[in-house]
Amino acid sequence: MIVIRQQSRFAYFIFKLQSYFTQLLIWQNELDRIVACHGTLTEMLDASTTVINNFMFVSDNSFNVIARTTTIEPPDDLHRRIIETGCLTPQMIEEKRQRLPEKITYIKPPSDITPHARLSRPLHVSHTYFGSLSMSCNATPLTDGLQDLFSILEKRIMPLCESLWRARMRLDMPHYFFFSKLLEHSSVTDEYVKNQMSMVGIDDNTEYKLIAMEVDGETETERAALAIRAASGINQGGVFCFPYQNMTLALCHTTPSDSKLSHVKTIQELRQRIYEPLGIVSGVSEVFAGITNLDLAYQQTKIALGLKNTIASEQFASEQEQPKGVYLFGDALMYYLVDPSDKDERFMRFCFSHTILQKIYEEDRENGTNCLALFWFYLYYGRNATAVAQRLHMHRNTVLYHIEKIQKRFDFDLSWRTARDRMMLDFKVFFLTMSHASIEKLFSDSHEGNPADER
Template sequence: MKLNLAVFAYHLADYAPRLYDSEIHGLGVADVRFLDRQETFLSESVYIGMWDKLQALIKPPFYVVCIGRDETTDRWLEEHGVKALILDSEVELNEVFERLQDIFQHYNRLESELLEAVLCKEPLNVLLNICAKFFANPTFITDAALCLVATCDNFAHPETDRAWQETIESGRSSSELLLLMKRKKLTNLLNTSRKAEFVNVGENYSKIICANYFDQEVRIATFTVSEAYTPLSPLQAGLVDHVAKLLTAEVRKQHKASSRYLFAIRSNISNLLHGQKIDEAILKTNFAHIGWTDQEDYRLLKIPLTTAELADGTAGHNRKIYESIFPHYVSLDLNEVLILVIRCARDTEADKRRFAELKKHLKNENAACGVSKTFHDFDMLGEEYKLANAALEIGSWKYPKEALYFYEDMMLEHLFSEGSRIFNLRSLCHDSVLRIAEHDQQNNSSLLQTLKVYLLQEKSLLAASQELHIHRNTLVYRLGKIEQISGLDLNSPLIRLQGILSCLILEYLNGLEEKAPD
């Protein structure tokens, strides 16, 4: 296995080495040899010797480990085009040579083990276990959407690693860490770099080195080494590049398999959103490939990309953040709109936390999202999109600062809005409730609100009086007044239902009048 001077510098840190004109990327050194006065040197060997012997050479080797230096060393190295690792003169030559030999043997043994595992088509987590040995630190792979694909299990992340704990719980890269990277303007570099990048975002987070996999110009996955047990350094970037490259075939194989299924699912969703019918058996088969069945609940989210996101190029990054919040999703771009179909968690509290996180990010980006009701029939995706769109339109108009709008919260508004296009909504109201509304208007009273709360609280005097913030006796008095004006028989379930509907319609119409421009 080939190494480079940067890897040597990392392992010889106790000698306080200094690199001269040496790349941290690229591995071009195949072995180590003692320096002598031979006329030709092998281009892939590193030669170790004392500074006084090195400077006497007319045509020095390309790579050297130089022991000792003076004020002319740097100029001489530059003039002769030599890449060097410089150590103090007190260092013992044979000791350094033996350590370099041990470094080569260590990595040669690990590379052979990894190549054999690749040839035997071992699972990705087994390959990552071997990769972790190269760095004595955890290694893992995420896909282009930052979903966790595989991780090693021989070097576990410590429980104190907050970002990793979030990754394990959500199945995605830590949203907190991603947001911090965005603030430090690292995301574009990490998403596009063709070489391994060392990242240190702060003392509360593990240092990492990331190497991307590309399919032509599209990033499909990222190999990451995380500092947990052994210090991580930019000097290891070339080593990370090499180790990641050895996994390329397996990573691409997994990507192609998942991409094939996701392409079919995205095509199905797009067709459904455009009103086309798809055979139910085909839908079930395609979704089954990602473990989705009609025995679970789903939601559809509509997130229009903002003008600012499109203008400053952060749309792609924000999309990944939105996706990273939910562990199970399928995403689709539709005319500058992000569509997310998510599988709901069985733990409703987990979904509440995820939607709270989504809302926080939406507000930070001055964006908004409409959420459909829950559903289990994939054939209803087209209709659920309409409901998510209705939630977004009504919510943005009625509650412009909220950012996140669920259809169940906007359902009555939607029904009344659609119904008002066909007939006058007041015609649906019970005549006795209209009389109460007229009494309120003439006497500046609030009997209609009292009736609505009382009925919604299922005629509980205690619950209704608490919600209205009035004394129980006051509520009893108002109910008597309502009966006197309207004659409503509130013991009839049908009358109660008509009463609630009438109150809600009148509340909706009053809201329209208040929103109407002067």
């Protein structure tokens, strides 16, 4: 309430005061409308710029920037860096703002790192730290009135934070925003990725496989929760599970290994844990390296699911085991390649960047062996070990020994036609991308009769 003693005519002042209160009323009504329409945090911040006039952003409990004012640019180097990296700077992370009790405003006066005063409020959902609402006082100075406006905004933002928490965090996925950035192929810096991976607990050498389950976390909440609980035991617990768009994803991870993420193991686990008890169909990517390739792996799972009926028809026609609700990108790859539509160059490189052949080739170069040539001729001669033995001047049993050793090491079965098709395709890409001199040396007579690890 404001009480004014009128001693002379000052209609202009009263008009300005009425206009200001009307503006505040319109602003708060707009914030309420955004909440009622299940809007976004960004919409909430942008709607507040006409009243607060300062640059603002929201960070989550892993220091990711999950929303910012889009109508006001970052006012200084500190805030530009925050937006460019998508994460708070190390100096800001070390500040005590992250350890404040609920409903306490953090005030930081101008300093060496920014010429503007800063305000921050910790956001708690059910007494659990969700993130922070932060503001740079770059246009409107820090006053008691500005703090009041900031508190109004913070109260209106909380319902949206609670909605995000229920939809994303309740499924035990505290790093959802990190993975969603990668899935959307957002521009991120190496520093940001390194910091986030450190908090998630994975390093640069980690290998991955992505599984997309056809269950929507938004519309099928209970079923998605069951799927996530079941999928959390895949790969001996080395998996991150979270909803994304209309799917529920499981990102398996492991230290470099030839067999831990094999398709044989994945199919068995998905059938036992997901398809048979819950009736949920899954699409599976190839094994890959580099967490920033997550969007490409997601594209592989969508292609596999998009061609699931075609894959099932092929399996039925070839008299193989009936499909059990698990569809591999490797089985869909040939259909994808013969599709006349344009192909993305980055995606095509990714599909053939992490293959068994590449590992065997590198080991042959290091050890002076010819396992890759043996593998090629075994496929080329239709798994006729006698023909391979004659071609490479080896004993037939030696050929079978090394082929079995390769299959066991990488956990695949060449009796599966789809496995043979994929290996032949990988060989064709290998021949296409390698120089003639390298191929000639690899298959030269000087390597014949020199298999790796003779019995």
